[in-house]
Amino acid sequence: MNTQEIKRGEYNAYYPISEVKLAEVNRDTVEKHVKDFSEKILKYGWMTPPTISSTGDVIEGHHRIQAAMLIGQKTIPAYIVDWIDTSNRIKLLEAIINLNNGNRAWFKIDYLKAFSESNKDYNTVYKAHLKNSNNISIGNIINCYFRKKSTFNKGKSKIQNRKFAEYLILNFSRLVSLYSTKKIQAYCVRELINVAYNKAQMDVNKMDYIFKYYEGMAITKHEHLTSISEFKVHIENVFNEKYSTTK
Numbered sequence: 001m002n003t004q005e006i007k008r009g010e011y012n013a014y015y016p017i018s019e020v021k022l023a024e025v026n027r028d029t030v031e032k033h034v035k036d037f038s039e040k041i042l043k044y045g046w047m048t049p050p051t052i053s054s055t056g057d058v059i060e061g062h063h064r065i066q067a068a069m070l071i072g073q074k075t076i077p078a079y080i081v082d083w084i085d086t087s088n089r090i091k092l093l094e095a096i097i098n099l100n101n102g103n104r105a106w107f108k109i110d111y112l113k114a115f116s117e118s119n120k121d122y123n124t125v126y127k128a129h130l131k132n133s134n135n136i137s138i139g140n141i142i143n144c145y146f147r148k149k150s151t152f153n154k155g156k157s158k159i160q161n162r163k164f165a166e167y168l169i170l171n172f173s174r175l176v177s178l179y180s181t182k183k184i185q186a187y188c189v190r191e192l193i194n195v196a197y198n199k200a201q202m203d204v205n206k207m208d209y210i211f212k213y214y215e216g217m218a219i220t221k222h223e224h225l226t227s228i229s230e231f232k233v234h235i236e237n238v239f240n241e242k243y244s245t246t247k
Contacts, residue, residue: 015078019056037067049077057086060099115155135176137186164202179218
C-alpha cells in the first residue's frame with residue numbers, strides 16, 4: 001500500500017520575532033497564560049515551536065510568542081507552512097480553530113468573538129453578551145439564541161428566533177437586577193431556557209406564567225432553588241401541571 005504524502009513545513013530555529021505578525025482573528029491572549037509559558041520556556045527551553053505562515057502570520061502559538069517577547073527574546077523557533085492563505089480571514093480563522101480544538105484552548109467567548117467579525121448571527125449574540133455579561137452567563141446567552149450547539153464551534157449555528165431570545169434575555173436580566181445572581185442562578189436560567197424551547201415551544205404566554213412562578217420562588221427563597229436536580233424536576237412539573245391538559 002502506498003503511503004500518502006503529507007504536507008510538511010520547514011523549521012527555523014531562529015525566526016526573528018520582529019517579522020512575526022500576530023493574528024487579529026485569534027482569541028484574546030490571557031496574561032496569566034503568557035506568564036506561565038514564559039516560566040516554562042525559561043525552565044525547559046523550547047519544546048514546541050509556534051506555527052507561522054511563510055509570510056510571518058501566526059497560525060498557532062500566540063501565547064508562546066508573547067511569552068518570548070516578555071522575557072526579551074529576539075528570535076523564536078518556528079514551524080513554517082506555505083499552504084494556508086492567511087490573507088483570507090475565514091481560512092486563517094478555520095486553521096487557528098482547528099489547531100486549538102484539540103487542546104481545548106478556546107472558550108465559548110473566543111469562538112463567539114472570532115466568528116462575530118464575519119457572521120451576522122454570531123455578531124448579534126456577541127453584542128447581546130457584551131450588553132448582559134453582568135447578569136447572564138455567556139453559556140446561557142448562547143443557549144437563548146442558538147439551539148443547535150453542536151455547530152457552534154464551527155461558526156455554523158443559526159439564531160432560531162431572535163425576538164424570542166431577546167424576550168428571554170430581557171426577563172432574565174430583569175430578575176437578576178431585582179434579586180441578584182445569588183438567587184437567579186445560572187443553572188436555573190439554563191433549565192428555564194430548556195423549558196422555553198422544549199416544552200413551551202417559544203410560547204410567550206406560557207413563559208410569562210413560568211417567569212412569574214419562578215420570581216415567586218426567588219421571593220420566597222423556595223427550597224428547590226438551591227438544587228440543580230430538584231429545580232429541573234420541579235419547574236418541569238409546574239409547567240406540566242399547568243399545560244399538559246391544555247388544548
